[in-house]
Amino acid sequence: MSSSFATHLLNITTGGSEAVIDLTADCEQFLTRIAPGLDGLLNVFVPHATAGIAVLETGAGSDDDLLAALQTLLPADDRWHHRHGSPGHGRDHVLPALVPPHATLPVIGGRLELGTWQSVCLVDTNKDNPNRQVRLSFLG
Template sequence: MAVYSASFTIDTKGNADIIDITPEVSDIVNSSGLSDGIVLVYVPGSTSAITTIEYEPGLVHDLKAALERLAPEGIVYQHNEKWHDGNGHSHIRASFIGQGESFPLIDGKLLLGTWQQIILVDMDNRPRSRKVFVQIYGENSYS
């Protein structure tokens, strides 16, 4: 079993900015030389998340609207009362989705559905530079 690790950085606009990171993850998978295993995609931090979606304008809008319904920005959060940074909703939203996802690697290809893309969602209330880590646990087809 081999482990391959890499990362990339994405600059975001914040405020539930949703970014398709499938090309960056696929490039890392292709560079790994591994053929079969598991691909972990992870973003550190408590105000961002990794998930999948059909990345098209309608669903991007719908996801942002759903996050606003689940954890509205304009209500009282104890976090804001303590830290006065106005991003209590950001922490709650990110906790619903989570900071990482795992995907199968089969015959050197990331297994995703036809309309499925990997996305980074930055929930913070300001632009951020997010470092995304990709770690692949797998077998090398040449071993």
């Protein structure tokens, strides 16, 4: 049985506000190019200490609900020991404990096996760093 591995780096600009960015189309384009008809795993990884990867419904308010929930759980105030950057930035460094910096997803026949309403998303609450990288890696 032969195996294949390929990786690709996405450069994402999130802007100056908290954001949930849908990466599903980027993931599908990557798989179309490097894994046509193959079965395997897609790993999505954000190499930043203040961002995460989530699988959730987007476009129907769930992305805004996630950001609101994170604001409630991790308020941007002066309670954080990590104090560089904008006020409350320490919360951004706690985010990856709740929204991990990676997700590994099944690929069947070259396509992501997501549920009907699931999307792969970058979650970024760090207003100080609008430039993010996301690594897509396929192992099949």
